[in-house]
Amino acid sequence: MLRQWSVQSGQGPGGPELEPAAEGLWESEMERLCASRAAVRTLPYAMADKRFIRQLREPEGVKTSCWQSWQRRRQMAGRRLGEAAQRLARGCGLWEGSLYEIGGLFGTGIQSYFTFLRFLLLLNLLTVLVTAGFVLLPLAWLHPPDPGPAMNLTLQCPSSHQPQTGVPKFHNQLWNVLTGRAFSNTYLFYGAYRVGPESSSAYSIRLAYLLSPLACLLLCFCGTLRRMVKGLPQKPLLDGDYRVPLSSKVFSSWDFCIQVQEAATIKKHAISNEFKMELEESHRFQLVQQQSPAQRACHLLSYLRVNILIGLLVVGAISAIFWATKYSQDNKEESLFVLLQYLPPGVIALVNFLGPLLFVFLVQLENYSPNTEVNLILIWCVVLKLASLGMFSFSLGQTVLCIGRNKTSCEPYGYNACDYQCWENSVGQELYKLSTFNFLLTVAFAFLVSLPRRLLVERFSGRFWTWLDREEFLVPKNVLDIVAAQTVTWMGLFYCPLLPLLNSIFIFLTFYIKKYTLLRNSRASRRLFRASSSTFFFQLVLLLGLLLAVVPLGYVVTSIHSSWDCGLFTNYSAPWQVVPELVALRLPPPGQRALHYLSSHAFSFPLLLTLSLVLTVCVSQSQANARAIRGLRKQLLWQVQEKWHLVEDLSRLLRELDPGEYPCPESPHSRASHRRPFCPGFPCPGSPGPRPPWPGPSLADPGLRSPGPGHGPPRPARRFRLPSGMELQ
C-alpha cells in the first residue's frame, strides 16, 4: 500500500522519485507499529489509520485463542478500574462543574487553588474516617464500663487563683459554641473518652486513640509528597539550573481550557507581561555579571539589610503573639474575659495581615527584579505564618505544661494542675477557637470587605475609586491561609479528634465563598501565575506545617503526663506508655523479643548503613547517566554536522561531473524547506514535490489522496539522488 501511495502522487518524467531508502524506512515503521504492544489509541494517527493498524495487528478472520481474549478482557477491566480509582482519588467528581467554569474563565493558575482546596477536603475526610473507624465505632460498639469517679486530689494552689465573685458569667449559648465550652463533654474533645483498664477488653481503644493521629499524619504526609513530586519536572535537569527554561515556558503558556474572549485577552496580556519581564530579568542578570566586586558587595549588603530588617519585624511579631497568649491564659477571670478569649487568634490574624503589607513596602524600597521581590515576600510570609503558629503552641505549652520556665507550679503532677483540671481539653479548646476564628475571618472579609469594595467601585467613578479597583484574587495569600488552617487542625488531632470534621465543613463552605468572591468581587491578576512551580512550593509549605504539627505532638505523647481525672491516659506517665504495656500483655515472648530488637540501636545502625549504601548507589548511577547524556548530545551534534558535510561534498562532486543539473543544497541554517524529518504522522522525507495535503500517511485509503493546490511550501529544490554505478564511471 505504500507503493500505491507513491504511484498515486504522480511522477513527472525524470522527476524525483521515492527513494528506496525512505520507502524502506516506512516499511520498517509499519513493522514496528504492528509488532509493538502500545495501545492503538496512543498512536498519533487519524481514526481510520488506527483502525487499519489494529486490523494489521489482529486480522479479523483469525480466531483468537481463549487466552488472548481473556487477556484482552482483563486489560480492559484493569483500565476501567484504573480510571475509576483515579476518579475516586480526585474526589468522585466533586465540584467538577465549578472547577471547569473557573478554569474556563481564569485559566489553570487560579483553578489550581480550588483543586488544592478539594485535595485538603479529601485529606480531612480521610482523617475523620480513620478516627471514626478505629476509635468511635468500637467505643460505641463495645460500651466500655465507666472507670468510676476520679481520684480525690488535694491541691495546694496559690490564693490568687481563687475565683472572684461578682464576675458576670457569660451563659450565652452562642458564645459557648464559639469557645467550645458547649462541647466540653462530647467526643469532640479528649476529656470525654473513657475506658476501663487494658486487661479488660480485647480491643484497646487507648492504642487506637494514640495511633490514629499518627497514622493520619503519615497518610497526609504520603499524599502531600506524592502530589509534590508530580509537580516537579519529569526529567532530571543536568546542568543544575532549576529555573524553568524559557522555551518550555513559551510552549506551555496557553491554557487551552479558556472559553471566554475577555479571559483570553487578559491571559494574552499576562503572557506578554511575563515575556517582557523575562527580557528585563536577563538584562538585569547581564548587568549583574558586569558589576565590579565593590558593587557586588554593596548589593549584597543591601540585600542583607532588608532581610535583617524584616527578620526583626518577624521576631517582634511573634513576641507579640507570645505575650498575647500568656496574658489571655493568665487573666482568665478578668472582667474583659470575653475579649481575652479571642485575643491570641486576633493577634495572630492582625500580625499576618500587617506583616505582608510591611514586607511589600520594605522590599519595594530596594530595587530588585520582580521575580526576586515576589519570592522574597512569599518566603517571609510563610516564615511569619508558621512562626506565629509555632510560637502560639509554645506559649500554650509554657502556661499549661511549664515548658521553659521554672516548674514549681507543675511539680506534683507534671502539668499546671491548679489552673487546668483537664489540660488537654483546654489546649483543644484553644485550637478550636483558632480554627473557628480563621473561618469567621474569611467569611467576614468576603462579605464585609470585598463586597462593599466592589459595590463602591461600581457605584462611584472618581480617580480614587479607579485606583482602588476591585480586589485582586491573590492565589499565594489564599493558599497560605488554608495551609495555616490545616496546620492548626493537625496540631489539634490528639486533643480534639473531630477537629478534621469541623475543618472539612469549613473547607467546604470556604470553596463556595471563595468562588463567589472570585466570580463576583474580584478581578484577574495581570501577573501570570504558573500552577506547577507554585503548586510544588505550596505542597512544600504544607509539609512544613505538618512537621510543625508533629513536633509538639511527639513531645506530648512521649513525655508529658496526662490529666489525672479526665481522658484515656489517666494512670500512665505518658500516653506512649500504653504501647509497652500492651506489648507485654498481648504479644507472645518471641514477638516481644523481635519488637524489642527492632526498636533497639542494634537494628537502627545497620539500617542506616544500608540506606546510605543505597543512596550512594543511586547518586552515582544518576551521575553516570548524566555523563552518558552529555556524550550522546555531542554525538548527535557531530552526526548532523557530518551529514551536512557529506551532502556538500557529494553535491560538489556531482557538480564537477555534471554542472548545471545539481544546484547546491541549502545549508541547515537557511530556509530548509525540503528537509522533512522522519517521524510518525509526518510526510515521508522522500516525498515528491507536491506533497500530500494532510500530515500523516493515510494508510488505509490512498485513493482519497489528491495534492491540494497551494498547500505546503513551494516546490523544493531538486533532491539529490544517489548516483547509480553507471553514471559515476
Add this chain to the structure above:
Amino acid sequence: MGGSGSRLSKELLAEYQDLTFLTKQEILLAHKRFCELLPQEHRSVEESLRAQVPFEQILSLPELKANPFKERICRVFSTSPTRDSLSFEDFLDLLSVFSDTATPDIKSHYAFRIFDFDDDGTLNREDLSRLVNCLTGEGEDTRLSVSEMKQLVDNVSSRAREREGRLGLWLKLSLPQILEESDIDRDGTINLSEFQHVISRSPDFASSFKIVL
C-alpha cells in the same frame, strides 16, 4: 435530542472507547454536540458519521472560540481532502488528544503539529515568532527604532515593567535563546524529539493542554 435514532450503537461505542481516550459519556456528549452543528435534517446517526462539518461551524463552539490556535487545531485534525472540514471521527480524535487521560506523549506530538504553522515538520524561526504573536495577541512583528531599543536596554534598572516595550525587541533577543535551549542537534530548527524533550521539563503542559466539553 433524545430518541433512539440519535444514539450510537454499543459496538461502535466500544470501538471508539478502544481507539480513543474518551469514556462512554464523553463520546455520547461529543456526538450530541456534533449533531447540533449539523443542519436539522441530517441529524441521524448514519448521516452524522459521514458528515463533514466546515470549520466555521466548529470554530463557533464555545470551547474553541477564544483559542488563538483554533484554526491550526482544526487543520491538524482534519482528514478531508481539502482540509477544511471535520468529520465526527476527527472530532473524536481531537477530543481524545485534549482529554484528561491522554498520554503526555501524544499531547506533545499534536502540540508540535499545531505549533508548526507552515506544516514542514519542524519549528523554525518563523513558526516560533508566529507562535509568540498568537500567544500575546500582538499584530505584525513591529520594527523597533534604535532609540526605543536603547531606552529599554538602558533603563532596565528602573520600573521597566511599567513601560510598554515593544514585543518585537523581545522576539529579536529571545528567539536565539529559545532555539539554543531546545535545538540539540544545532540545525537551526526544532524537530519533534527536541520539542518533546523541552515539553517534558514543564509539568504545566499536560494540565493546560486540555479541552473538555
